[in-house]
Amino acid sequence: MRLIIDTDAGVDDAQAIIMALTYPGVTVEAITTVTGNVHVTQVTPNVLTILDLIGCDVPVYQGADQPLLPGFWEPENRVHGNDGLGNLPNRVPSRRSVEPESAAVALVRLANEAPGEFTLIALGPMTNVALACRLDPAFPQKIKRFVFMGGTISAFGNTKHVTAEFNVHCDPEAAYMVLHAFPASTMLSWETTVQHPFPWEQYEELAAINTPVGRFFRDTTAPSVKFLKGFRQLRGFLLPDPLAMALTLNPGVIEASDKHFVTVELQGLQTRGQTVVDYLGLLGQPPNVHVVTQVKVDQIYQMYLDMLS
Numbered sequence: 001m002r003l004i005i006d007t008d009a010g011v012d013d014a015q016a017i018i019m020a021l022t023y024p025g026v027t028v029e030a031i032t033t034v035t036g037n038v039h040v041t042q043v044t045p046n047v048l049t050i051l052d053l054i055g056c057d058v059p060v061y062q063g064a065d066q067p068l069l070p071g072f073w074e075p076e077n078r079v080h081g082n083d084g085l086g087n088l089p090n091r092v093p094s095r096r097s098v099e100p101e102s103a104a105v106a107l108v109r110l111a112n113e114a115p116g117e118f119t120l121i122a123l124g125p126m127t128n129v130a131l132a133c134r135l136d137p138a139f140p141q142k143i144k145r146f147v148f149m150g151g152t153i154s155a156f157g158n159t160k161h162v163t164a165e166f167n168v169h170c171d172p173e174a175a176y177m178v179l180h181a182f183p184a185s186t187m188l189s190w191e192t193t194v195q196h197p198f199p200w201e202q203y204e205e206l207a208a209i210n211t212p213v214g215r216f217f218r219d220t221t222a223p224s225v226k227f228l229k230g231f232r233q234l235r236g237f238l239l240p241d242p243l244a245m246a247l248t249l250n251p252g253v254i255e256a257s258d259k260h261f262v263t264v265e266l267q268g269l270q271t272r273g274q275t276v277v278d279y280l281g282l283l284g285q286p287p288n289v290h291v292v293t294q295v296k297v298d299q300i301y302q303m304y305l306d307m308l309s
Contacts, residue, residue: 001026001249002117004110006063006103008036008124008167009046010080011220012238015304016123016245017047018213021054022307023249028056029118030110032103034063036124036170038075038084041065043124046084048094053216060096063103064127067171073125076166079224086220104131111142121248122148122178123241125167130174133181140182147186149193149244150175151262151275153291156191164273165190168264172273176264179275179288186290187262188244189275196243196297197236198304200229206304214308239300246300247292256294259287 003026007013020028033043044062051058067073081087099106107128110118120143122129129146132139140146150167159169168175179185198206203225207218221237228234246253261278265271278285 001119003028004030004032004118004120006032006034006120006122006124006128007043007047008034009043010037010084011086011224012241013123014046014050014085014220015217016241017050018054019242019245019303019307020249021056026249028058030059030061030106032061032063032107032128034103034124034128035065035073036167037080039065042084044098045094048096049085049091051096052094053212059099061099061101061103061106064131067125067127068130068173073170078227081223086223088220103128104135107132108136108139111139115142116144118143119145119248121244123244125170126174126178127171130177133177146182147244147248149188149241151187151189152191153189153277154191155274157274158190159273161270161272163271168275169273172264172266176266179262179264182288184288184290186292188247188292192293193238193240193243194234196295197234197238198301199236202301203237206308209308211309217308243295243300246303247295253296253299254292255296257290257292259290261285261287262289
């Protein structure tokens, strides 16, 4: 698998990126960065820190510093800390350099150099991907598979627009453009994330793994664990981006899914950024999203053991 990762490099993004970098048979050929969990000027150093940790050389392209419509974005410091990596202690600045090409331009170039070869996964707001679709309208047809973590499938959101999920809420116009541009996408929603946590006992087992990657996992997740335990509705350690990455690397972890037409609400006073799923086909549009609803968490837990050990 030839993989491109588009990320806003928060705590769960870091786990997903490590999973990809350490998974057999996968080559991460580019990482593009975007403002989301934190500003892109912090996201990019986070990616370089992860590459230092794993010891991998991957080209990194910095991307959009704000949504398509500026003025709506706010960082998610409660979960990701001020630096996006859980206020990671004793952090050494990376000596790695970033590619001079911007993310959207790099996405288009890579797709044109190897049409039909790349799997693209979006772990944050889809601003870079939307810009790539505008730079080259044929870009979606040149991507082998597109997976994204984001959106809601039953209006159970996690933002001030309570039916919207964070990644889509950050840039609804970008998500709208991307979903309407790609003939087929695979979606890992917020509700599927909430329904498939690691029990806290399993999280503690993972956090006790005494390797460099294991200690990084423990240190970066500390703020998010404290935050998640404050919600009675959440039954364990949530894995939004890692679930999306796991089903990208190994589609066999998908236990249940269906195909529907999905679009994005752009105008609602309380619902802006909600992904709207046409379950009954009432809009008369062909299905454009493979909506994953159940995954095999035991297999994903084994993937965590492998990558942290």
